[in-house]
Amino acid sequence: MPELPDLQVFGKNLSKHFAGKKLEQIKVVNGAKLKDSQAALKKSLEGVKLHSVYRSGKELRFEFDNDNILGLHLMLHGELKLFDEKNDHKNTIVELLFSNDKGFAVTDWQGLANVKLNPTDKQGVDALSKELDQQYLEEALQTKAIIKNVLMDQDIIRGIGNAYADEILWEAGISPFSKSNKIPAGKIKELARVIKSVLQDAEKQILKKKPDLISGEVRDFLVIHNSKKKESPTGSPILTKMAGGRKTYYTEEQQLFE
DNA sequence: TGGCATGTTGGCGA
């Protein structure tokens, strides 16, 4: 389950491989979760040059020269497989073949990964966008919901998942179970800064470790949401508890506002 | 060995 920093790296690497290439063929192998038919995808995209690949929230976007955009959501277990690697792609959802005889498959054993033609953004702002600032956060946190659920709510902030929500809240010194509307302005300011720094730093770490990453995820550098670690960098025992149906990693160092 | 891990959606109940 790649998260935002992984997707950021995938996007860059996919651009490297395929930007400027013409899409020869798009083939739907498992269309169960797709809103668009294979015919519609072919009509909109085949024969058109791929302009660029970028990330938006937890999606990748393939922007074509005719202004059509193919959105890709990998969900929990989706993977990208290049054709010039091994070719036994099980559980394929869709395949894209480009003009240089190369291409990639989107696979998912659970069948949940999906592509969508010209997706519309949810109302939330992207986690790395400049719209996500202290002021936006202050308004978004006018709710009784616990802070971790707000950070993961894609209608409020797009791109933060379970693992990075824990990392961000530890770095900001805020308990994940804090009531959002009880967090003081100073902490919100800190949180706005930390969201960016944690995500950007993670991308740097991934690029350093796996510069060509296009599938899977790198997360052994996570300091809190990491089952191999017993203590935070400052020596506090890492605790776990369920929240929002997910396992939450945190420590007593984080201040609880309620 | 089998419990755990991941995101989204939609339904339920407090």
Next chain:
DNA sequence: CTCGCCAACATGCC
């Protein structure tokens, strides 16, 4: 109406 929780989706991994 708001918020938290749960099931469903279906498999590989340590």
